[in-house]
Amino acid sequence: MKLQAVLFSSSISAESCSERCDGGLTAANEPCNVESCSIYTDGSNLFGESGTFDTLENWHCINECTAEQVQPGYYSENAALVTGRGQFSAFAQEINGNLFENREYQGRIFIKPKAGNNPGLARVNVRNRKKEDNSSTYTVLKDWVQVPTDSEWIALDFIWNPAEKNDEPLDAYAFGVYIMYTGENGEYEDFYQDESFLIPTGDDPTTTTPLETTTSASNENTFSFTITSGETTFTGEHTSFGNVHFKGIKFAEAERWRAPVMKTSYDASYDATKYGIMCMTSEWHSWRPNVNDMAEDCLFINVHTRPEYITNGEKRPILAYIHGGGLKAGNNRKEYDYLIQEQGVVMFSIQYRLGPYGFLYDHDSPFEHKGNWGFLDQQMALQWIQQFGGEFGGDVNRVTLGGCSAGSQSTWWHLAMPSSWPYFHAAISNGIGVFGQHNETASLDVNRMYNEHIATQLECPQLDVDCLRTKSLDELNNQFRAIGSIYIVEVFHDVGFGPHVDGVLTKKTPLEALFDGQIRPNTPISWNYNRDDVWTLLKEGRFINTLSMFAEFHDRIDEITELMTTSGIEYASDLTDQMFVATYGQEYWDEYLVDVFGCPSGADGTIVDCKWAMNSYLNARMWSCNTQYGFTGAPLTDPNIGPIYPLELHKENCDGQTRACHCQDASWVFGQAWMSDSLSDTEKIYLRAGRDFWGQFIREGTFPTGDDFGEMKSIKELDGKINLVDENGIVHDFAYEQECNALNSLGQEIGYLRVYQNGYYHTFDNEPAVLFGNLLS
Numbered sequence: 001m002k003l004q005a006v007l008f009s010s011s012i013s014a015e016s017c018s019e020r021c022d023g024g025l026t027a028a029n030e031p032c033n034v035e036s037c038s039i040y041t042d043g044s045n046l047f048g049e050s051g052t053f054d055t056l057e058n059w060h061c062i063n064e065c066t067a068e069q070v071q072p073g074y075y076s077e078n079a080a081l082v083t084g085r086g087q088f089s090a091f092a093q094e095i096n097g098n099l100f101e102n103r104e105y106q107g108r109i110f111i112k113p114k115a116g117n118n119p120g121l122a123r124v125n126v127r128n129r130k131k132e133d134n135s136s137t138y139t140v141l142k143d144w145v146q147v148p149t150d151s152e153w154i155a156l157d158f159i160w161n162p163a164e165k166n167d168e169p170l171d172a173y174a175f176g177v178y179i180m181y182t183g184e185n186g187e188y189e190d191f192y193q194d195e196s197f198l199i200p201t202g203d204d205p206t207t208t209t210p211l212e213t214t215t216s217a218s219n220e221n222t223f224s225f226t227i228t229s230g231e232t233t234f235t236g237e238h239t240s241f242g243n244v245h246f247k248g249i250k251f252a253e254a255e256r257w258r259a260p261v262m263k264t265s266y267d268a269s270y271d272a273t274k275y276g277i278m279c280m281t282s283e284w285h286s287w288r289p290n291v292n293d294m295a296e297d298c299l300f301i302n303v304h305t306r307p308e309y310i311t312n313g314e315k316r317p318i319l320a321y322i323h324g325g326g327l328k329a330g331n332n333r334k335e336y337d338y339l340i341q342e343q344g345v346v347m348f349s350i351q352y353r354l355g356p357y358g359f360l361y362d363h364d365s366p367f368e369h370k371g372n373w374g375f376l377d378q379q380m381a382l383q384w385i386q387q388f389g390g391e392f393g394g395d396v397n398r399v400t401l402g403g404c405s406a407g408s409q410s411t412w413w414h415l416a417m418p419s420s421w422p423y424f425h426a427a428i429s430n431g432i433g434v435f436g437q438h439n440e441t442a443s444l445d446v447n448r449m450y451n452e453h454i455a456t457q458l459e460c461p462q463l464d465v466d467c468l469r470t471k472s473l474d475e476l477n478n479q480f481r482a483i484g485s486i487y488i489v490e491v492f493h494d495v496g497f498g499p500h501v502d503g504v505l506t507k508k509t510p511l512e513a514l515f516d517g518q519i520r521p522n523t524p525i526s527w528n529y530n531r532d533d534v535w536t537l538l539k540e541g542r543f544i545n546t547l548s549m550f551a552e553f554h555d556r557i558d559e560i561t562e563l564m565t566t567s568g569i570e571y572a573s574d575l576t577d578q579m580f581v582a583t584y585g586q587e588y589w590d591e592y593l594v595d596v597f598g599c600p601s602g603a604d605g606t607i608v609d610c611k612w613a614m615n616s617y618l619n620a621r622m623w624s625c626n627t628q629y630g631f632t633g634a635p636l637t638d639p640n641i642g643p644i645y646p647l648e649l650h651k652e653n654c655d656g657q658t659r660a661c662h663c664q665d666a667s668w669v670f671g672q673a674w675m676s677d678s679l680s681d682t683e684k685i686y687l688r689a690g691r692d693f694w695g696q697f698i699r700e701g702t703f704p705t706g707d708d709f710g711e712m713k714s715i716k717e718l719d720g721k722i723n724l725v726d727e728n729g730i731v732h733d734f735a736y737e738q739e740c741n742a743l744n745s746l747g748q749e750i751g752y753l754r755v756y757q758n759g760y761y762h763t764f765d766n767e768p769a770v771l772f773g774n775l776l777s
Contacts, residue, residue, distance in 0.1 A: 222273060225310050227391045232266040234391075236303070237273045241337040244310075246303040246392065248276030251384040252377065254353070256296055256469050257362055259369045260380045264387065276300030278331045279354050282480035284473060296357060296473075301381055302332055304340050304347040309393025317699045318394040319670075320385055320424060321349045322378055324405030324431070324663065328355035328496055338671040343695030346394040348385050352377035356480045359497040361447040362465040371447070372505050375417070378410055382423035400698045402428030404666035409510075415520050416513035417505060426524040426701045428694065430666035431533055433623035434510050434630050435757065444500055454479040511626060511757050517634025517641050524701035526694065527627065528647040528669060531735075532659040534618040538611060543570050552582040563607070571611040573601040580617075584746070592746040596738050620739035624648065626756035628722075628740060629747070631715045643714035645703065648735045650726040651686070669694045685709060686727040 223244045224235040236246035249272050252260035279298035285291075309316050319339070323330045332351040339345050352358060358374030369376060382399070389396045401411050401424040408429035414420040415427055452462045457479050460467035468476065483496070501509060513519050547553045547560060564570050576599050581589045597617050599610035627646070635641045649668065654661035667673055671691035675684050689709040696704055703712035710730025712723050722735040747755040 223307050225391075227388075232268060232270055234270045234272050238307075239335075239337060241341045243304055243306050243337055243340050245335065246272035246305070248272055248274050248300050249303065250276065250299060251301045251350075252299040252380045253297065254299060254373070254377065256357070257360055257371075257373060257465055259367070259373070260299060260377050262380050262384055262387075272303075275302070275331075275333055276351065279351055280357050280473065281329055282355050282477045283329070284477055286472075286474050296353070298351055298353070299377055299380070300332065300351045301384065302335075302349040303392045304335055304337070304349070305393045306340060309344075309346060310391075314393075315390060315395035315398075316344050316346045316393055317398040317400065318385065318389055318396065319345050319347045319428075319698055320382060320399055320401050321347055322401070322403035322407035322410045323349065323351070324403060324407045325354070326496075327358065327374060327406045327409070327498060330354070330406070336670040336672055338691060339695065339698075342671070342691060343698065345695065345698050346389070346392060348381070348389065348392075348394070350378055350381040352381070356450075356476070356497040359447075359499060360451065360465070361444060361500055361502070363444070363448060363451070363463050365465065368504055369502075370504075371502055372499055375410065375413060375499065375505060378414070379417070379420050379423070382414075382420065386423055397425070398699070399424040400426040400428060400701075402430070404430040404663040405432055408432045412510035412514070413499060413506065415523070415525070416508060416510045416518065418520075419505065421520045424520075426526075426697070427520075428526045428528070428669065428697065430528045430669060431530065431663040433529060433627040434514050434527075435622045435626050444502070447497065447500060450483055450497065453483065457482075509757060511630050512753070514627075514630035514635065515633035517638045519641065521640040523642070524697065525642060525644045526647070526669075526697055527644060528649065528665040529623050529627075530649045530660040530662060530664050532615060532619065532654075533623050533662050535611075535615050535659045536654060536661045538571075538614060538618075540570060543575070543614070547575065547579060550579065550582050552578075567607040569607055569609045571609055571614055573599050573608045573610050576610040576613045576617075588746060588749065592742055592749070596742040616736075616739060620736045620743060621756065624736040625740035625743050628720075628735070629744065629752055629756055635715060643716065645712050645714050645723065646718070646735075647712070647723045647725055650724060652726075671695070682727050689729075 221238050222235050223238055224233050226233045234246055234249070236244045238244055249270065250263055252262045254260040277295045277298055277300075278293055280294045280296045284294050305316075319336075321332070321334065321336075323332050323334060325331075332349040334349055336347060340347055352374045354374060358377070359371060360373075361371035363370065382401070385394070385399065386396050389399070401414060402408065403411060409432050411427050411429050412432075412434050414424070448463065451465070451468075454460075454476075455462050455464060455468065458468065458471055458475060460471075480497075499506065501507065507513075508516070508518060510519075544557070544561060544564070548557055553560065560575065563572050563575075576597070577589075577594070580593060580597060584593065597613050599608065599613040601607055631644065631646070635644055647665070649660050649665045651664065651668070652658055652660055653664045668687070668690040671687070671694075673687050673690075675687050679687070686709075689707070693703050693707075693709075693712065696702060705711060708729075710723075710725075712730065713732060718732060720734065721732045724731050724733050724735065743755055744752070
């Protein structure tokens with residue numbers, strides 16, 4: 001769940017907001033009214049009997065008010081299921097200094113329990129993590145409240161005054177308001193959280209815009225140095241780890257749907273103490289409060305290093321980190337301070353264009369590059385690191401490319417791009433497999449269909465991207481969001497703009513290139529994923545959206561929705577079986593797949609939860625078995641490929657500590673977790689192994705040998721097995737053995753790449769992909 005913390009810096013009158021809001025619609029398509037908007041302009045209406053903020057729908061009326069018309073404060077958007085320990089940071093924010101002193105805040109957080117969970121208790125805390133020792137203290141803002149199982153949304157109202165906080169200074173570098181929800185038996189339960197806010201109600205005598213985080217170049221918490229040319233002095237900020245962060249350095253500029261142009265010089269002084277603006281996505285709206293959080297001019301890089309790495313001239317290995325987010329969201333603000341502090345690594349975190357702004361293809365362009373703009377941005381950042389990385393203490397001859405999820409997907413594409421090979425020397429892939437196409441939209445025909453539809457809607461000639469360049473962000477985003485109503489008739493498509501094989505930057509998909517041995521030679525590769533990587537990605541509503549892409553289910557959506565509602569089970573039996581039959585046909589399902597992925601109802605017709613079947617299938621097809629198949633080609637025999645070290649993480653960390661979920665491997669590999677004294681010795685050894693093993697990998701391209709935790713082996717040593725890891729160490733065994741056997745047997749029948757790469761839909765097995773076309777009318 002991506003929660004936005006938004007700051008408004010100007011207050012307004014109720015009348016101006018009411019004029020804007022009156023006549024608008026709520027999320028439930030009910031009319032907004034004066035009261036539902038003015039609540040944001042009058043703090044007295046936020047709480048108490050006269051308040052009108054009594055329904056979830058009224059929140060959405062804020063969308064009818066401009067940013068200038070809304071009360072200053074923090075607001076969160078996007079409902080989400082909170083899983084795992086039942087703890088959620090509703091207003092996570094990086095803080096430096098006394099930004100919240102002498103000021104009272106009122107807040108409200110909406111929650112409700114997940115269907116079928118026990119009656120429970122909810123509480124709101126505020127956390128202050130201290131700089132000097134990384135310890136945390138908590139203050140209860142809203143003590144335990146009873147939450148019945150059949151409750152609708154419950155509002156947790158609270159008031160917070162930082163000046164009253166345990167008589168301690170607010171010197172946190174991490175601040176958050178936390179929700180905790182437990183069942184009556186004391187076990188943490190899943191719950192839903194939705195629109196919430198934190199509004200300042202007391203005056204702050206120090207500033208009129210109190211929540212704007214800035215650090216001036218003269219602050220004692222900053223660090224400055226001048227590059228060897230004498231041309232520019234960069235100023236970054238110290239951290240509590242003794243590291244120094246240089247944020248928001250622009251590495252390139254790019255026009256809309258044009259190749260980036262690298263920056264090679266800067267002004268005499270560069271303030272790198274603030275993050276750069278995030279890259280534009282299709283979810284941006286001009287009327288949203290976060291209007292200034294995103295822009296198309298967004299190619300920034302952050303550098304995390306230590307002062308002595310810069311001053312002593314000893315160059316340290318580099319981690320070039322690409323952020324995740326499905327190539328359509330995210331930013332480069334991830335910080336792995338322990339990796340830098342303990343392992344002697346310099347980290348460069350790359351931002352790149354996303355979604356349609358990063359991957360729309362210009363079919364008629366006269367230029368060499370017609371698309372894959374996001375990959376070109378990443379490649380340009382790697383070139384920038386080669387030019388400037390040494391200035392920040394990095395060894396440009398020891399660059400490891402890595403990330404998690406889409407960041408690792410990007411890493412595999414760069415491994416298959418010869419033009420990227422000069423700029424890195426090793427790779428770490430986390431939280432993803434080597435599947436052939438991003439959400440199956442690599443086909444240029446698919447991109448052409450998208451472009452033609454959008455051009456028609458915006459009254460542009462078909463495929464005239466120059467005309468689209470003249471359109472506003474609102475005009476474009478309205479169409480980019482609507483493209484989700486155009487479906488491709490194949491299996492499990494997540495509609496959107498993604499990478500494509502263009503014959504210039506990319507000539508094969510990563511899976512094809514891996515199998516054929518056409519990836520960067522003599523490159524150590526650490527490929528990691530989690531046993532249940534897809535589990536938390538199976539979000540509420542995802543399954544019904546998937547079924548709606550199949551012609552076989554079009555007339556049954558109401559019936560299916562009713563089944564899900566009455567049973568309280570989204571992946572209700574035997575819908576997954578029906579979906580697999582619709583995909584592969586009854587014959588192939590019965591012969592190859594049903595024994596492994598089948599999930600029928602009970603003998604008496606009892607509906608059972610089949611989420612496990614979808615989790616097992618997708619993890620096998622798109623994370624584990626497809627990648628293992630790729631290893632069976634050239635990588636297994638070609639001495640110039642690899643070494644490749646495969647790892648499946650079994651450390652259970654989500655869904656009540658029963659699943660090993662998405663990108664947990666990255667947190668472990670890059671040493672993000674804090675090793676507190678309260679942890680068991682086993683847990684400390686596990687966390688220490690993650691830091692030390694991959695610290696050595698980044699430094700040397702190898703793993704420790706003779707370690708009590710176990711030995712990481714390459715695919716040429718494992719004979720088809722994988723390094724399986726949990727808190728007890730490394731063992732070597734098969735991963736997804738039954739699932740891979742089933743899918744590989746099907747692959748022998750219909751072709752491995754049809755199983756693992758392009759998707760398969762039995763009705764059209766001898767025809768090209770068929771499009772439903774425009775469902776908007």
